[in-house]
Amino acid sequence: MNFGNIILIPKVGDASKIQQYGPICLLNVSFKTFTWQLIESSKWHIKSSGLRKRLSFLEEILWNGLWSCMRPSTSSIGKTSTGSFLRLTSKRLMTRCIGTFFSRSCEGFSATWCNWIKSFVQGGNVAVNVNGQNGSYFQTRKGLRQGDPLSPILFNIVADMLAIIINRAKSEGKVNGVIPHLVEDGFSILRYADDTVIFLDRNLEKARNMKVLLCVFEKLSGLKINFHKNEIFCFGQAKECENAYSELFGCRSGSFPFRYLGLLMHYRKLRNSDWRHIEERFEKRLIGWKGELLSNKCLLSKWLFKLANEDGIWQNLLRNKYLKSKPLGAGIKGPGVSHFWAGLMDVKQVFLSLGSFSIGDGTQVRFWEHTWCGNRPLKFLYPSLFNIVRKKGATVADVMSSTPLNVSFRRGLYRERLNACNELVGRVMSLKLRGGRDVFNWGLNKSGLFTEICQTKIPLKTKIFMWYVKRGVLLTKDNLARRNWSGHQGCCFCNSNESIQHLFFDCRLAKLIWRAVLFRVTFWLRHWAKLQRNKDQVQWLTQGAHNLEVAAFRIFNSFGWQSPARISFV
Known part of the structure; x- marks a missing residue:
């Protein structure tokens, strides 16, 4: 079952030379089915075994999460004028990766899983197809064939060791990250597939240490880093050493704006004309009236749910940059914010109205405006009190920090309002702050988790x-x-x-x-x-x-x- 055929496909339209063709391995479809099952079990194994924090290729570091990290990072570096970053690309030569370094990278995985990977990698047969005729099959010794679904996940396991090496060097003071006021210990590396961004503080000596780390990783892992394809971007005072950085890493100097994962990046706010190339791509595939019906509210709601309930690189970065110590409900779409944050704020009210909070310490939940005590916000249950309260945006922690409740009104309470206040106090005082994180529960699902329609695990x-x-x-x-x-x-x-x-x-x-x-x-x-x-x-x-x-x-x-x-x- 584990077999494939190697054929040549043309790289250009009118290919006439052998150099204009590239080899590709067509794997057996049934074998790919078993491979997809192994990938799904691998993701479950990583989540259940506590390896999720070590590896960065799971759902928490997705394309949108990376882009939401990159945009605020470049903006903050540009304003502080004390840093630079280096874009790296590496070849996916998994034939070199499958070895001792890969075995060490898989420490923590079960022996059964490692044996499965070994059998998938080393037990295949391939044949070369020439002019429509297959030759005899021969067994591959090691490495993955092109088109194997296992290639991305195994590549990420190996490449993720670079982040571990850099973080250890950072803890020992050998390298420094950027924007330490937004990310604890500074932001040093951001990676998606074979596209890696290294953030450097304005220190040429520690940049040399980073070059040593990259060369050591290249030798240990077998991954080839394309230094000649890299770009170095410097900000403010770091521009004085731009030539030194370029010579050190053997790359050219980049200019703004630049593309990252298909989107333009700039430390300043992008103009409408900068988005034109994306609009043209959609215009080629969509009719105008269909474009007006498109909506990404579901996607933005998913990221709001992750921002409210989970910890991660991009969550902490957005909280520290836009929220500070304020709750999510207090976030605003002010001038100078990123397009991603502006989109989140556009759907925030609708998102919060479709769920409720389970109270922890009460610091992230607004007392009057969020649903946490009953099925509706208190401002709708007690509108007469909400109209005269002084602090409409007070959190649950602020209100319940003292006895009686820390609530003041602009007018005296008589008759109906006094009865409503007594009812509110009796209702709220029966609840206690448990401590810990406030959890947002999605109201459209019994489990309380945000889910998507048609999320079937089928290729x-x-x-x-x-x-x-x-x-x-x-x-x-x-x-x-x-x-x-x-x-x-x-x-x-x-x-x-x-x-x-x-x-x-x-x-x-x-x-x-x-x-x-x-x-x-x-x-x-x-x-x-x-x-x-x-x-x-x-x-x-x-x-x-x-x-x-x-x-x-x-x-x-x-x-x-x-x-x-x-x-x-x-």
């Missing part, structure tokens, strides 16, 4: 394939005949007319596969009553049933659909 190509099936545009033989195809329209397995309905449901092979799936589902149902007595077994059973469902469709996709394709065209 993108499988989702597209399912969409083709639903739309009825899959290139089965009946659809090909409508496009003036003159081949035989019979099914490869039973000689009946091939269609989507027949291939997936009516064919004898499809019925056999569905019967196998039904047998497994029946097995789970028979043992459900017995296993549900144990909570651990129920959790294991639920996860197993979900994995079985996804695996069944993947197997049907790879075997049921691709088998007739192989028989027809191979």
